[in-house]
Amino acid sequence: MNFKLKIWRQKASEQNGKFQTFRVQNISPDTSFLEVLDLVNEELVLDKKEPVAFEHDCREGICGSCGVMINGEPHGPGKGVTTCQLYMREFKNNQEIYIEPFRAKAFSVIRDLIVDRSAFDRVQQSGGYISVNTGSAPSANALPVSRENAGRAFSAATCIGCGACVASCKNASASLFVSARLAHFSLLPQGKAEQDKRVLKMVAQMDREGFGACSHTGSCFAACPKEISLENIARMNRSWTKAVLRKRQGSNS
């Protein structure tokens, strides 16, 4: 197969970027999308030119490193896949493919297709955990958790933090990410103790990072490689409201 790739090149966040065109030929349909970028880069390197910077690591859809906009779709065509799980058989021969970084105010471009997603870490840091010091845990089976809730908590916790939800949202909202992290904890009895504090802090941090608000368009769900449920967003809204209404004077969140 042959393709015409238009790849976004940008030296640093404060510099302007532009598309650069590459033609690739004789690609097997079983080649992965990132392997095509590897091929482009290998040629650039042999020409002693700067290869395209792109983030990737596990290449099996779990680490959340990779993620670019491919023809206007985060992680490209196909549901429930990350960029690294995308194969060229999904494209038409001679297709023109535009490749851009995930764009959001909170995700500044580091280089070419790499963006800074540390905002997610700061949201996590603000409350995305259950406080338990090593050594202080009770016996594992002391607290039964219904199989159904464990399953739903797990489904929320499968979020890989890739940022496709932010990338696809017209408001660059991080609601799906934040709410999935919250749902993981709020569905488990272990997470109940600090639930109010957690939701208030994480929502506050989400706003501080400059993400937009949720307009319930559902495009995050369509883009999510792990198909995280939109239900989580309503759950976040609900528990946030409860937390605000329950908040007492002088509490520190």
Place this chain on the structure above:
Amino acid sequence: MIDIHPLKSSIPEGPLAEKWDNYKFSARLVNPSNRKKFEIIVVGAGLAGASASASLGELGYNVKTFFIHDSPRRAHSIAAQGGINAAKNYANDGDSVYRLFYDTIKGGDFRAREANVYRLAQISNQIIDHCVAQGVPFAREYGGLLANRSFGGAQVSRTFYARGQTGQQLLLGAYGSLMKQVDQGKVTLYPYTEMLDLIVSEGHARGIVARDLVTGEVTIHTAHAVLVASGGYGNVFYLSTNAMNSNVTAAWRCHKRGAYFANPSFVQIHPTCIPQSGEHQSKLTLMSESLRNDGRVWVPLKKEDSRLPQDIPEEERDYYLERIYPAFGNLVPRDVASRQAKFQVDQGRGVGVSGEAVYLDFTQALRNQGIKGIREKYGNLFSMYERITGENPYKTPMRIFPAVHYTMGGLWVDYDLQSTVPGLFVLGEANFSDHGANRLGASALMQGLADGYFIAPATVGNYLAGLKEESLNLEDCERAKRETEDRLTKLLNLKGSQSVDQIHRKLGRILWDFSGMIRSENSLKKALEQVRSLRQEFWNEAVVPGQNDYKNQELEKAGRVADFLELGEILIRDALIREESCGCHFREEYQTQDNEALRNDENFSHVTAWEWSEENKWREWREPLSFLKVKPSQRSYK
């Protein structure tokens, strides 16, 4: 020039079951109010690194955690699928700490240290308690209690799991605890920062030299102890199931500063991976070995048979695992299954375009259990296979082939997980300690977390409490930094005609062909020669474009491949001098009549630890292994 060197394993006194308690009782403690005076560097943020950083932060130490990714949650621990073992005996099927210990020692083919493995089995239960409290959503029974499954051929159900994403869930737990400490100001994160050297001053590890991968800045970070949890070196083979950025560099820099490297030839090869589809392929994808519960492995009887699998009649197929191992059939351990696949391929009976694969056939299971039954069990694996290969495994047999998966070898550590450099501790896959010559399924997560949550906090405290006054010579820091910068310049000056990847691919090919699943004196000698000349080729002909002062991924790669090229040599030499077969190390010359690994306990019941003496010269040391509790036996799966 082999010495029986006093590689001091520092195993505590007392009966096996009491050693860890004795250790904790006799260990020196750091007064809680003094802990904030100590700085600890942790390199790596996977299961071992994140759990150690969090636990040390909770104790009150000042922790600085370095990792090469943008976020701690990207470490490759996240990709572990199967589960984590613990001796809870919830299934009431006769499991115990002792049995987990015994299985691990036996699975490692009697090449691991008894005391370490026993401690691992003891701690396994605490890990589960802690992870559940952190909110790790393990699978549950209808009553709400934790579910277990049997995994990797174990005869008891002791594996805790979260669907096929156990590693992800455990890592998120550790990441949460870590981020809490970051919020409390006890841990400082250094994302996109790669350790490029270890600072050793007055004989003690006192810090690291690190490079900011975004700005290129090289900086000195000092501390009172350094913990390296940078993972395994499977990517030395180029193609492996490891992540693209997994590398040996941090560990290797420690090695070059005096930490011995133990058993580098012990590399585990996983039997059920999706085979390579072409030269362009960058990595291999693992599929859970649970597939072998229902899939039947076969190859055509005829050599180079190019017919489609469905056109090959039953009587012209060789279900070789069932034929050779009637008792275990398709469920033989990983190393055996992998080796047999290679035997078949070497005889020209491999399948697929490359001829480097065997079939894993579900026809019979589909007939017995129906499409629905199979989809429930393996639906996600089947769709993953289809996505990658474009073939529908419900209709045509899967093609599988073994791939490098885990490295049991690593930096040598004593019972305290301390390397031969005082103050340098090594955790998780980066050390060699617990798995001997072969790791059992669902034990890697257990070891990483045991090291990070429970062992390092105790042993690092013991070290710090005994630390004599300041021993930091600033000149040592500056020198390490200068050397790092010189090396970066040297790499950036490479303007030859081969890409770093091309050379890495060649290295992988050499190691896989001559020092992979099956090795012989001849093949290893050939490999040794080729790796040495490839190393020359790298420094003469590689090309590294660009500059230092921005995100330069080729420069990152080049540094890592340069280290792999050095590691490759001792991997081969380690395989060469171990004149026996054990676990994953299979020497053609040393096998039983039935092609099984033939151990030589008389001469090789030891750990080999390599000391870097001068540029690409090593000195070999041995730590004898004595088995007081278990009696080494010959494995048999007939």
Place this chain on the structure above:
Amino acid sequence: MLDFLRRTVGQKFLVGLTGLGLCLFVLIHVSGNMLIFVGAEQYNLYAHGLHEFFLMEVFEVGLLTLFMGHILIALSLGWKNRFARREKYRHSVSGDKKPAFVHAALVFQGVALLAFLVWHLLTFKFGPYYEISHRGQTMRDIYRLVVEVFQNPLYVAGYSVALLILSVHLGRGFSASLKSLGFNHPQYMPWVERFGWLFSALVSLGFLSQPFYVYFFL
């Protein structure tokens, strides 16, 4: 409580809450409008009755608050959302992952509706004041005004467009409001969404029936 104004989640909550209040308002409004089919007298009497109702001022203030709250908070959110993406995508969103048209721009629909609202108030509330006497009482002849206005095809066309936008805004906004308030359940949400569209269709058709009735049948 200030958090409701400070945080996006709180602001969305308020937009949702006021939105549902406005849904109730349009329902009452459209029900009253149906009296046009009964006759001029009933129509005017109803309007007059509303005006004379002693709590009307309270309701009007309440209604104004609902509108202003809904509009101002939504606009400020829209403003923030615009800046959440500093640099636009060069290749616009497409393919399967593109959001459906109705989701595209709630806030732009809102701005259009705001313009319509001003026009609507100028036309009727602050429009020409005709008087008429029913059952011995002098009152505003709002019926006459409606009939006059909708003789003009431009008004009919303008209202049709505005009501089409309203129907999308309502149909989409009803379920979104509930989501902002924290309700979303896989079992019930599809029905809630259908109900929202049904509600919006009924309300919009109800409103639309007036200009069409007047234009074609009076």
